Every structure is written in structure tokens, then in C-alpha cells.
Amino acid sequence: MKRNVAIILAMLLSSFVLYAQNDSLQIRRIFNQILSNGMCYSRLDYLSNQIGGRLSGSVAAERAVKFTFETLKKEGFDSVWLQPVMVPHWVRGAKEVAWFKGKNGRSIVAVCALGGSCGTDKQGITANIIEVKSLQEVSDLGEKVRGKIVFYNRPMNPLFIKTFDAYSDAVDQRAMGAVAASKFGAVGVIVRSMGSNVDKNPHTGMMRVQADVKQIPACAISTYDAELLSAALLADKDLKFYLKMNCETLPDVLSYNVIAQINGTEKSEEIILVGGHLDSWDNGDGAHDDGAGCVQSMEVLHTFKSLGIKPKRSIRCVLFMNEENGARGGTAYANYAKENKLIHLAAIESDAGGFTPRNFGATTTEDKLRSLRGYAPLLQAYGIEEVLASGGGVDIGPLKEQGTCLIGFGPDSQRYFDIHHTAVDIFDKVNKRELELGAGNIAALVWLISEYGL
Amino acid sequence: MKRNVAIILAMLLSSFVLYAQNDSLQIRRIFNQILSNGMCYSRLDYLSNQIGGRLSGSVAAERAVKFTFETLKKEGFDSVWLQPVMVPHWVRGAKEVAWFKGKNGRSIVAVCALGGSCGTDKQGITANIIEVKSLQEVSDLGEKVRGKIVFYNRPMNPLFIKTFDAYSDAVDQRAMGAVAASKFGAVGVIVRSMGSNVDKNPHTGMMRVQADVKQIPACAISTYDAELLSAALLADKDLKFYLKMNCETLPDVLSYNVIAQINGTEKSEEIILVGGHLDSWDNGDGAHDDGAGCVQSMEVLHTFKSLGIKPKRSIRCVLFMNEENGARGGTAYANYAKENKLIHLAAIESDAGGFTPRNFGATTTEDKLRSLRGYAPLLQAYGIEEVLASGGGVDIGPLKEQGTCLIGFGPDSQRYFDIHHTAVDIFDKVNKRELELGAGNIAALVWLISEYGL
Numbered sequence: 001m002k003r004n005v006a007i008i009l010a011m012l013l014s015s016f017v018l019y020a021q022n023d024s025l026q027i028r029r030i031f032n033q034i035l036s037n038g039m040c041y042s043r044l045d046y047l048s049n050q051i052g053g054r055l056s057g058s059v060a061a062e063r064a065v066k067f068t069f070e071t072l073k074k075e076g077f078d079s080v081w082l083q084p085v086m087v088p089h090w091v092r093g094a095k096e097v098a099w100f101k102g103k104n105g106r107s108i109v110a111v112c113a114l115g116g117s118c119g120t121d122k123q124g125i126t127a128n129i130i131e132v133k134s135l136q137e138v139s140d141l142g143e144k145v146r147g148k149i150v151f152y153n154r155p156m157n158p159l160f161i162k163t164f165d166a167y168s169d170a171v172d173q174r175a176m177g178a179v180a181a182s183k184f185g186a187v188g189v190i191v192r193s194m195g196s197n198v199d200k201n202p203h204t205g206m207m208r209v210q211a212d213v214k215q216i217p218a219c220a221i222s223t224y225d226a227e228l229l230s231a232a233l234l235a236d237k238d239l240k241f242y243l244k245m246n247c248e249t250l251p252d253v254l255s256y257n258v259i260a261q262i263n264g265t266e267k268s269e270e271i272i273l274v275g276g277h278l279d280s281w282d283n284g285d286g287a288h289d290d291g292a293g294c295v296q297s298m299e300v301l302h303t304f305k306s307l308g309i310k311p312k313r314s315i316r317c318v319l320f321m322n323e324e325n326g327a328r329g330g331t332a333y334a335n336y337a338k339e340n341k342l343i344h345l346a347a348i349e350s351d352a353g354g355f356t357p358r359n360f361g362a363t364t365t366e367d368k369l370r371s372l373r374g375y376a377p378l379l380q381a382y383g384i385e386e387v388l389a390s391g392g393g394v395d396i397g398p399l400k401e402q403g404t405c406l407i408g409f410g411p412d413s414q415r416y417f418d419i420h421h422t423a424v425d426i427f428d429k430v431n432k433r434e435l436e437l438g439a440g441n442i443a444a445l446v447w448l449i450s451e452y453g454l
Numbered sequence: 455m456k457r458n459v460a461i462i463l464a465m466l467l468s469s470f471v472l473y474a475q476n477d478s479l480q481i482r483r484i485f486n487q488i489l490s491n492g493m494c495y496s497r498l499d500y501l502s503n504q505i506g507g508r509l510s511g512s513v514a515a516e517r518a519v520k521f522t523f524e525t526l527k528k529e530g531f532d533s534v535w536l537q538p539v540m541v542p543h544w545v546r547g548a549k550e551v552a553w554f555k556g557k558n559g560r561s562i563v564a565v566c567a568l569g570g571s572c573g574t575d576k577q578g579i580t581a582n583i584i585e586v587k588s589l590q591e592v593s594d595l596g597e598k599v600r601g602k603i604v605f606y607n608r609p610m611n612p613l614f615i616k617t618f619d620a621y622s623d624a625v626d627q628r629a630m631g632a633v634a635a636s637k638f639g640a641v642g643v644i645v646r647s648m649g650s651n652v653d654k655n656p657h658t659g660m661m662r663v664q665a666d667v668k669q670i671p672a673c674a675i676s677t678y679d680a681e682l683l684s685a686a687l688l689a690d691k692d693l694k695f696y697l698k699m700n701c702e703t704l705p706d707v708l709s710y711n712v713i714a715q716i717n718g719t720e721k722s723e724e725i726i727l728v729g730g731h732l733d734s735w736d737n738g739d740g741a742h743d744d745g746a747g748c749v750q751s752m753e754v755l756h757t758f759k760s761l762g763i764k765p766k767r768s769i770r771c772v773l774f775m776n777e778e779n780g781a782r783g784g785t786a787y788a789n790y791a792k793e794n795k796l797i798h799l800a801a802i803e804s805d806a807g808g809f810t811p812r813n814f815g816a817t818t819t820e821d822k823l824r825s826l827r828g829y830a831p832l833l834q835a836y837g838i839e840e841v842l843a844s845g846g847g848v849d850i851g852p853l854k855e856q857g858t859c860l861i862g863f864g865p866d867s868q869r870y871f872d873i874h875h876t877a878v879d880i881f882d883k884v885n886k887r888e889l890e891l892g893a894g895n896i897a898a899l900v901w902l903i904s905e906y907g908l
Contacts, residue, residue: 031613031615032613035612035613036612036613158489158490158887159485159486159489159490161485161835161836161837161891163887196886196887197886197887356810356866356868381615382615383615385839412810412866414810414885414887414888414891415885415887415888418885431868431869431872432650432651433612433617433650433651433868433869434868434869437615437868
């Protein structure tokens, strides 16, 4: 009897070893394909350099839809289609102008309008500045901000090791600063850019508006100029700031999510979604945010096709429209999934830049998290250290209530807020190998889930 | 009795928890200091932009010695001194010129002489090209290479996940290609640059010479031009290549290792060395290679001083001279340590770029490796995934025979061979946070070893 048990154990063990070995080999094939014949880098080149910044509603966004749709169509996947979605159409207009006059004369500063902001009138506005470090401080000042431009100048805290934590900690100034200041009669808002370093590139990004609060012009100022302005205010608190912005919100525009699928051979009704967002801010080329996530998602399907892998479950690539200023694509997609009773077993979003891979993070049940953590050792040699107990993405977020396991791809975050939402989010800032290793890890995880479920 | 055991266990456990907690807090203090008040980034700015490329024997190398010595001196450490060392003095001379004439006319290509190569004569050389992929192929061709320029064109293999493995796999062409080709009468050597990507920057680096083999001019060609040349050879195998190089080896020059120490309070005779190399190639500014390692090593001492940490063991920063083309500084230092019977408990070298931290690697005994792995969880939140079972550095290598635990700091390697030994190894390619996090992890590890030994 003991011997029988031993034999059975040995058989189980060897089949397990074989199984793990085969998985390793398959994952190695996936990486080999991407590292030697991958398409993601050249596609990102096109998206960044031939199309460029592609804010929702823009001609460039339309071109990005066409390019990715046609590229996926040519690959001959089982289905490739467009999901219509109405998106906001905010436009920056002519470049912003801003300067202040202090004791040392006039200093021109680099600013950019925040997404969703109203413009100034044609003459621009001139007002005194009041510098604050928080929304609370504005409430405390109350009526003292009336007629002034509120200057939010709390830097991203460098002591957070992961830069996204520092971003979350600081971004309330950009998101809610204008509403908070307008309530007390401020005439404009300047927000220190959400950047990890001190440089001359202002970072745009979305701000909230509130129906019952008067809109006032709001812009981001480069971190370098924020320091300059703050120093100038110390010397002369009565300095005058001039701001002219030409942005406006036009009527909504018809746009699309771009979707492609390889059908599963055994459980085709179970979908594993992989995606990024196709829109980007207008000031850079949206190479990292989120061109990288789009071409990586496309690469997953391309890799399966190139290697002739027939997944057991269906693999779907979704390039979402309008993550940056409305998240309409993600919302529309989740509604459509709900209406059609689709089963999304897992959704993986890559929207943290095309940097070197470090982790995945999942918002899901303990059981599924355990399954994911069981897969992680297979990805360790390729840079995945761990599976964190939270993660996802703005676009896939609305699928949560349908029970989908939400997974965010986590590349190294140190460089992200040097380029995020700036004019230097360009192709040149993306490293080919880092981008490809990200695609490889995402493709490998998709394959593992398609093969073994969660 | 059982109760007593339980109490003792509880006490042990709580003191362990407390101990681990205090360590965590100390490490957090170290990172806070570096991330908010660190000096390494501004020092690297100076070293890269005010001094620049600092090949052994050059005026810039002399200035780098002076700058770092004075900087360390000003900090008031227990001792700061210079160790004299004679170094090779190879000079590039006027910029290299190279072109080939194929069916489509003349193409100028980007090359740079390899370190240690002889120059051409004043007229330059013109010869046919023979393309090979390995040293073996040259042996196989034998006399067929006579009178020709051998063109080594085996790329770094992209399938290696860690780029240093791909480098090791390809670098024999650069290191030994000239000797191998000269034995059979070749008149020159062109080596495809050791670069991960295809671009226009040639990568220099050291080549071996052999007393009984005639020296022939050897240069690296950019990966872009290597592709171009290879394609042109397919169309016209008789194409002529012209090469002019003005490099030469001058008599050895007196230079220095720069050394600073904070004495240990309890076991001052046990030294923990932390270092990088002060020399760099001449074509870039040596920002990553190895300005980063130098300023990180200096930062360790600066951090101890700033926080008032009195280490139990002595902490020594060594900035080695001449890693790139002779390793004379490392050799001289190990000799001096041996002669003076110094005890180097551990030596940590940072010479893999100032990128985001990923690991340490140690060449040491099982016991010491286990100790290091015991410390690693304390560094996990700061990016250290693991302690690998091999590691070290060229400069600290000679200390091995003295029983020193050799440790290499391992930042992410994906971007290193885009810039290594090229004109784009400049300050702009270094990210402040990545550099600082590296310094933080090295300082934390030094502190743990200084406190608890190995």
C-alpha cells in the first residue's frame, strides 16, 4: 500500500513537473516571439509619430481608431469591430499665454489648461495670486480668495516610493481645486504640475466641474515655474499674474472603442479582456499614456496568432476611447457587456506606461488572487516580482460589478511622472525592450488564464 | 514549565519584532534623507556636465579626482585620502573617419576606436571587408582574411532577458576579435557595437592586445551602420572600406583612487567597502558608467553623517581609477589591503548604471549569502526583489582571495546597453529618483551589515 501511494505520488509529481515545464516552455516561446518578431514597438512608433496626441473627439483620435481597427482587421482575428460611443470634445485652442510681473520684471511661465476648463475671455485675466498648499487652506481663507487667482503649490511627496501613491496624494489640487476656489469667488486657478521632478513641462489632466459652481479658468504650471512663482511671491505678494487660455468644450462627438477577438476553443463564452486606452492628451504624443498599453494589448492577440496558439477561452483586445476626460469608452463597454450577459472572467489593463515590468495587481476574490499568485513564479524570470492585492484600471473598472477579476499591469513607476500628460510623453521616451517585456508578461498571463482559468 | 517556555518564546518573538521594527524605521530614515536631501543627483550633474568623460590619464580624470576628493574632504569624514596608482594613458586623438563605397556610392558610417587599439597611419587604410559572426569563423577562414578588414557582426541576442547576459555572450568579438583576425593577416577590425537596439551611436570599450600578435586598428561601428554595411556587402562583396583612426597609447600616468572612511565604533577593524569607478570612456560623460556608482557610494557616507549614524564597523567609500581600460585601481587597492592585512568584511560595487533597483548579487559563502537574504525583506518595499547567488564588480573582484564578501548592486538592466560606452551616456539619461533609490538601498544594506555583520 505504501508503495502504491509512493508511486501515485511520484506520478502526480512528475506530471506536475511536466505541466510546469510545458508552461515554462510555452511562456518562453511567447517571449521569444515578442522579443525577436514583435510588432508593438513599430506600431507605437506609428501611433506616436504619425498620429500623435489624440484627445477624444479630435481628428487624431479618429485616425487612431482607423489605424488600429485596420491593423487588427488585417491580422484576420475571429472578429474585429467598433463599438460606437459618444465622447466629450474639449479643445485647447491656441497655446496658452501666462506671465507674472514681479520685482524683477516680467517672467513668462509655462502653463497648460486643465482638461475640461473654460477659457479666459479674449483679453485674458490679470489678478493677484494667493498661494496655498491644500483645498482645506482655500476653505480656511474663504472670502480672502475673492477676485484672486488661487495657486495650488503642494508638490508630489518624494518620500512615497511608488510614484502613483505620491500622485494620488497630490492630485486633489488639480481635480478639485477650481471648484473649491470658485466657491469663494476666485477668478482663476493655477496648479503645480503633478510631476516627480522639477522641470519646465506643465502636466495637463482632468479637472472636475460642478453644475452649481461657476467655472473659472484653471491651468497647470510647470514645477520649475511653480518654484519661481512661489519665490517671486515671497518678494512681492502683490505681483500680478496674467493668464490667457483659449480652450472650450464643444458638443459631444461620435467615436469608438476598437475591439478584436480570438475565440476560445473550449470555453468560448468566457472572455479574457486585455486593453488600454486609445485616446491621449493633446500636448504630447501619448506614447506611454497609453499608446504603450494599446500596442501591448494588440501584441497579445498578434502573439497568439503568430505562434498558432488556440486559446481555450476567448481572448479579447479592447482599445478604449476617452479614458482621459470622461471614461465614456469604459462605461459604454461595461454596459454593453451587461446587456449582452457576457462573461468576463478577467480584464487586464495596461495604463501605467511602457516601462520595465515589476508586478500585476488584482482587485478580486481571495481565491482568484491565490490562483494569480500561483502563476507568478512562471513570470519571475521576466521581471514580475509579485501579484499585489489591488489593481485594475479606469477603463475596466466598471466591469467590477459583473464579478470580473480586474488586473492592472504594473511596470516600474519611477519615470512615469516625468512625462505623464506632458509634451515629452513621446516615442523617444519608450524603451523597446521594456515595452516588449511588458507585452510578454501580459501575453503570458493571458495565456495562463486562458488555459487554466482562475 | 510549559508556561515558562511560552513566556520566553513570547519575549524572544517580541524582541525580534521590535528589532525588525527598529531596522525598518532606520531604513526608512535613510531613504527619507536621500529622497529629500540627497546630494547624489547634483554631484552627478557636476561630474557629468562640468567634468564629463574622464578616461584614465586625461585632464578630466584628474579633475574628477580633485572634485570628489575635495567634496569628501569637506564633509569631514574620519579620513579622506588618495591612493596613488599608475594608469594606462590611451588617447583617441582626432575623431575617427570611416566610409565605404558600394553600388550606391559612398556611405559615411559612425565608428569609434576600441580602447587600446593602435591607430591607422596618416593616410588611413582602405581594404575589402569580410563579414563574420564569430571568432571561430575567422579561424575557419584562416588565410582568406589576409589583407582584409574583418567585420564582426553578431548582434547581442535579444532573447536574453537580462541584457548583461546578452553582452557577455557577444563581447568576445570586441575583446578578442582583433587578435584573432591579426593572426591571419587581417589589416583591421570592425566590430558591431554591443548595443541592445539599432541606432547610430557606436559603443567603444576595451580590447585585448597580445605581445606576440601584431596590433591592427580596431573600431566599433554603430548597430545601424552595421546593418547598412552588411546589406551593402550582400550587394557588392568587393566594396572598399576606408578607416582612419588617430588613437595611440602614451606612457603611463600617475593617478589615484579616492578613499574616505567613517570609523566603526565597535569593530573598526572590519571594513565595509562601497565603491564605483571614477574613470569613464571619453565619448560620453560617463553619467551611468560609472558616475552613478561613484555618487551613490559617496552618498552612503553622506547619509550616515547627515543622520548622525555611528556605524559599529568602519564604512569606506572607494572611487576606483581605471576600471575601463586596465583595472589598475582595483588591483592596487587589493594589494594595499593585503599588505596592510586589512579586513574587508564586504565590498559592494555599483557599476551597472543608475537605474531603478532590482537586486543585489553576492559572490560569497553559503552562510553569508543566507545572512544577506535575511536582510532582503527589509529592502523589498524599496525595490529589491532578491539577492542573487553571484555578483560583484571589476574593481572589488581582486579582494575575493582575501575572503571578502563581494556584492554587486543590480539595477534594472533593460536600458543599459542603449547608452553603455557611447556618446549618449549623459546626465539627461539618469532619472533622479532611480539614482536615489539605488543609493538608498546600498546605504541600507551597508547599515545592516555594519550593525549585524554577515
